[in-house]
Amino acid sequence: MRAKSNTAEKIAGAVNITLLLLLCLSILLPFANILALSFNDGTDSALGGISIWPREFTWANYQEVFHNDDILQSLKISVLRTGIGTALSVLLTAMAAFALKKKTLPGRNVYMFFIVFTMLFGGGIVPYYMVLKSLYLTNTFWVYIIPALYSAWNIILMRTFFQSIDDSLEESAKIDGAGDYKVFFRIILPLSLPVLAVIGLFNAVGHWNDWYAGTFFVKDKDLYPLQTLLKQMLDSAEAMRKKMMVVYLPGDPRQNVTGESLKMATLVVATLPIVCVYPFVQRYFVKGLMIGSVKG
Amino acid sequence: MLLPCLIWFVVFAYVPMGGLLLAFKEFKFNAGILHSPWVGLRYFENFFAYPGAWQLVLNTIIVGLIKIVLYFPFPIILALMLNAVRRRGLKSVVQTISYLPHFLSWVVVAAFTFRILSPNDGIANQLLAWLGGSGETFFMMEEKYFYLVMFLTFVWKGIGWGSIIYLAAITNVDPTLYEAAQIDGANKWQQTVHVTLSGIRTTIGILLILDLSGLLSTGYEQNFLLRTAGNSNVADILDVYVLRTGMMQGQYGYATAVGMMQGVIGLVMVLLINKAVAKLTDREASLW
């Protein structure tokens, strides 16, 4: 019998949506403010009072962000590192998680402990830096990729998801003569799209947002990812304005860009890509393809 | 398959861990980590001799409990709520909006917070005045409001992003189970509890373990920014303290010692919680 949507459920549904919309409102308002500030004349913003709409509209803040010649290069770096880094990470993490999920793996618990331990203890930035240096990773593109290949957290999470895939699928494949790799690629991966998507998303966002590695471990400007460059721009803009080293001609729209208004513009620029990418990721949150295949 | 993973961890996690030795040595620039002289437990002693030490630890634990335990159900609830939305388009939009705050830095969020809670012209006070209150409360300066403020901003910032993983888990739940439950007469609510929730219990379990392992290291940025002279008694946590004394003086030993203590507590938490989760989920969600 089809469950009728009775009134209780209808009300619950309405309440649900209301609460969700309230949450959205509480988020949209500050963001509208940020957007408004990013499109508002900086000096005017400094007078306060801007709420969700720009008072003195200007493109100047964004002009300032993009006027830097290095932006294109850093964009390239960011995209490359996000793409390569994420792909490699997800693949390798999945492999490790797959290996770890097998109950038959010798020393499985030892390995788990080994990995978990690293989440809790760290030697600090100095020894880490020394390791990177001795491996000649510093000041290379690979310093973004290799030290970020694995994360204990991701491995553990993936493993848990893999565990929920019925063993019988694997077993039947093995009976048909499939080796580990075949099982991995043909069966596990296709069934795990949601978790792969999620871990992929986390990885991608991590790469995209990371400014730290570029600041600390890289000297060549050509190797700066977007976030590092943006941060640098923000910091130096503020420093230079403090020292009055840059004064634009009256009439140049960029004259009124302040540290704050620039900050807002860079925030929007940095966040926008993820917002655009997410809907694609969402598509993978579909029910696993073969769920029903084992029954019967 | 596992080998590259293990090697990686040795190189990038265990070798730098050698730096932990600094908790017991006095770092000399020219001697490097290995040859700096031992000072035993001096840094640990110094830490506990500081009159505020126990308060710091207590604060850190309370803050950790709030940020982890108290916060824990919220992303789950959001995921369930989102899941209940029928219209695809709406669900998608709401979801996207919900995680936007994750991308804001705490600097921006803290600035907003101070403005909203201003005793002079903040929105919060204006609302309170409209409702009949005094409208002049200086929230940020009073100890008693700190936890509330910290908690609310933390939830606001993280709930959307945190719900993503649960949403993914929910899609993993076998749809036929819903049908079966419906046939058994379960209404939507019962379905949610018994099918959805129980379906994602392994995810919940593992995330609980993972989150709690960081009990003492919940990060300093938010606290550092929301801290004022008025609420510093409860707002000061270990990480803030370490930052100020450790790096600032080039005294790595001290910073490392405190970091080590955090790690030890984390380890204890992992072991304990893991045991509990193992029992509850029949070893499905536990680490080992």
Next chain:
Amino acid sequence: MTRWKKGIASMLALLLITALVLSACTKSGNNEASGTNGNSPAATGDRGPYFIADRKITGRIFLENDGAGLPVDQINNEVAQKIKEMTGITLEFQSTNHPDGLEELTTALASGDLPDVIVNYLDHGGRPENSVILKASREGVFTDLAPYLKNTKVYSKYFEDEFLPRDSKENIMFRPEFDGKVYAVHLNIPGSDLTDEERVHGRSGMWVRQDIVQALGVDPSKIKTMDELYDLAKRIKEGDFKDNNGKPVTVIGSRFWGGSITSTLYRNWDFGNGTRFDVDTDGKVKHLAETEYITKQIEFVRKLLSEGLLDKEAFTMDNVRAEEAMANGSFAITTYANVMPDRFLKARYVPMDQMSNYKGEDAVYEKYKSGYMSWEIPSTTKNPEDIVKFADFLASREGKLLWKFGIEGKHYTLKDDKVVLTEEWKKQRSESPDRVKDIVPTLWGLLLGSTDNNDVRDFGESWQEEENPEMFGLSKELQMYGNPTFKYWDGYSALSYLSEVPDIEERLKPVLDSYPDIVVRAYFAGSMEKATDIVNDYRAQLKKAGVEKFEAYLQEQYDKDPSSVAFYIDALY
């Protein structure tokens, strides 16, 4: 069981690798960036009087974002090329715009990642950089530069008796423990003989809106006592003044940068200004909290708060909001700002910092001579004397003319030995101001050459005035507003002595540092009794942390030589 053994075996194998990697990873101090081809001049015949060596010097700066001012090309710009022609030296700095210069410095020192020369902040002996540099110096990370400095034209002035301020001399460069060796070279030491008029005064202190005091018929330089301040504040409140947006003003607001008030607000009782230690009327060294002055301070601030004369948010306001307020004139009085003519063009503020301090003096206190950055040469650098000579060149007038002004004839000319910018260059500067640094690399030269500074003596002032007469005029006006008496302090601040007694420092410093929080809590306490409790509690904490030992130590130094300890210094030291 065998499965376990297999697991453990592979683990052990991995751990062995760990051990191997660890042992290989000792800090062997491999410095790849040491000076390439450090050929000393040898017999290179006629390269000119300025020639030093054919060599490239690599440098690293730890200055929190100041790298932004470096030219896009440090080697091929005109000035650098000319300098190379004259001296044979190419200089290239690397900065990473890391937000925390100190953290970067410590990491670099620890990992041995050092170039030929480094430059970092080092205002005075009490700054955290000093302990890091000191530690590194004691452990042999840097070269002793004394012998090379003696052979220079400009830097050798540092050896003259009165040239260096005490702090630079005894605390940073010529520390007794180094027995004549010098590791850190302090920069930005002003040239001697600067008159009051020639010096740049910050007037760091309280500022008030000019139109308000004019409307009330008050002369800010005549406000001497806290009572007078209080009366003024009341009159402002009653006067219904507005800011640029038409909103009523906050009578007394935060500092220009937000976050706190300063001792300017209770100057009449500012015992131990800046260090919180001072010598009481009985000749004994005491902490502010151990005297009655703190009570007076707290009472006054509480009074201002309760009557709505002091903004509650003065203690928490972030710098964005504070600057907003200042730009709008929303603060009638700000507790702390300094001369910023560009900011004050719209909402005109004037200094109100001539109140009497606790000693009864109404002078404006400033630091006598202060250094501002320092440079050091790592011990791994070859031929360090090249670098010293080069720094000396940059510090000489010839050098300064180049990196401050450019090429003679092209960017400036000399009239009566004073610098006059060329019309063409002036035009270029106003057309593309952000390219100026790429042509005349001022920051680049400043990093090693900015010392013995006396711009008036060396270059005249007219070029500044010509460029932006409005701001120049305003700046001078504000600096001398109210015709104050200036008093200069010098020497080793009491707080810097803490680093001399590390075993006391370890316990005492955290308690000393918590003072600002304690006192703000006292301001906001429910009643004066509760506030007093807080103060008493703090006194007990100080005692427990060994403050009496520290005071005894300071007393010893003070009794031996009163001028060796600076207790009363400027506020935000």
